[in-house]
Amino acid sequence: MTPNESSRSFFARNQFLIYRLFSLSGLIPVGAFLVVHLLTNASVLGGAASFQSRVDMIHGLGPLLVPVEWAFIFLPMLFHATVGFMIIGGGLPNVGSYPYVGNIRYTLQRATGMIAFAFIIWHVLQLHWMGEPLGGGRFDPHHATSSAAEVVAPLAISLLYAIGVLSTVFHFANGLWTQGITWGLWTSPQAMRRANYLSIAVGTLLAAAGLGAIGGLRGTDTAAARAVETRMDDQRRLLEGQPPSPLSGTPAPGRPVPGRDSGAEDAIDLRSGSDLVPLLIPEPAGAVAPTTGPAPLSGN
């Protein structure tokens, strides 16, 4: 090997492994997270309750959530982005002279990588509690649909989200294809073509899920969603033995929920989430006489 081995930097000596780890991190865990994240978000199309129950499941990790987030999402993403920027810095795109499909994809892969990076930082600060000092952190895990719907309500924000989501999805789907070449999964031109169909299918599915989530949030009746979420939140608190949230504006059992009368039944669609929502939800107003809160629990 090189005679002055020790004089080379750590990065130079381990370039191959670092680049392979970079490639792997795009799929596991970053890409895997992206898939789960987009599919979870798409559940908003099934109604506020359906999305809320999935969010509750994730937040069921409790104190583990933060270390899990950092170990499996943020740190791998930062690693992928750091090496990614180094790779971009080392290349010299030339689509102008060589406008081939592969080359356009190569260039788009870099462009979408940078867009995705900027988008994800913005997105995290805007929704994740870490962004609170900056006026962000607007996602309320106990009011998943309504708080997210409020964020994307302005059309411009929705459009920015659509661009961000599509860039990220392209980067992932195209990365899937190049990754198969990098690791030697598909080697012949025919196999690469078949793999290309696979990556197009994955990309289309994820793009539909991502855009669907944005559309679903935009179509949400925020007040009705908030009512569903509040009820679910109260039940959660009940199960955990906490008092109902004083801030959540919980309607007393039996009191009509705001927005309930404005034809919001369709938007709430309790049926689709019924398998996930515990049976503790009070019957809609006007049905049976309201039971006192904890009663059904003791009945079991």
Added chain:
Amino acid sequence: MSTKHNGPATASTPPSTGAAGGEPAPHDSGDHLALPRTIDVRVLRQDAPGQESYWERHAVAWEPNMNVISVLQKIAAGARAQDGRQVAPVAWDCNCLEEVCGSCTMLINGRTRMACSALVDRLVEEHPDGIELRPMLKFPVVRDLVVDRRRLFRSLERVKAWVPVDGFYDHGAGPRISPEEQEDAYPLSTCMSCGCCLEACPQFTRIETVRRDGETEEAFEQRRTAAFDRGFIGAHAISQAVLFNGHPIGKLIADERMEAVTDQGGIQMCGNAQNCVAVCPKSIPLTRSIARAGRAATMWAIRKIFDR
């Protein structure tokens, strides 16, 4: 005047789409006789390494069956720029004139290709306003269109692109290679080290080392080689490593090749733009080689990590 003139025999007949067997109607609508008598050739010149480059125009009289080499020969014979100034002849490299030696690579109308197989009539068809010639961007210019492609050969050294058979003993006949294996290997063996794949590769960037004042030739060479060895080896070298690792005797040093292929500047630098395969004049399946080398590198890394 052109032998491949395919316009309608009766020029007055309006072009009927589809009736001419899919042949598109010629867009120069009948004035074939007005083909350029002279060709405007723009050459990016440079007098010596490290000097400023400058454009120079040449008017070259058209002749049948010209290629870019014959254009350059005419420029050299005239040694006059378009404005009549006496200039030094433009320098270029060539040898075989039949696209097998790989020495005449240059940028013709912005795209890397072999000058000897670049036919002027075809070029004028694509770019009626003339021909633009530039030296390759990824190698240091020696003079005009001549570049120093030492790095390309250094890459072949790095991956030991040969069959190690030096020695004093008669080893007898080598192992048989099946026709299938031969068919697989043959295309890779046609590489002529032209460097087109490197020129078009967005991941292969130029490395130019300048000799310092008072530096000995040996010290300079060592420094230059070290700089090359930090850079990307390139598609051609990866493909040659695959070729020789597939050869029954070449295989004997397969590990050494894999060491080089996964060292700094190795296969990991490839960004899968697949320009290399698109521009290779020999149509070598470079991306197949790269993917095969990628698979071998995956196995090699697993072995290296877990077998020690």
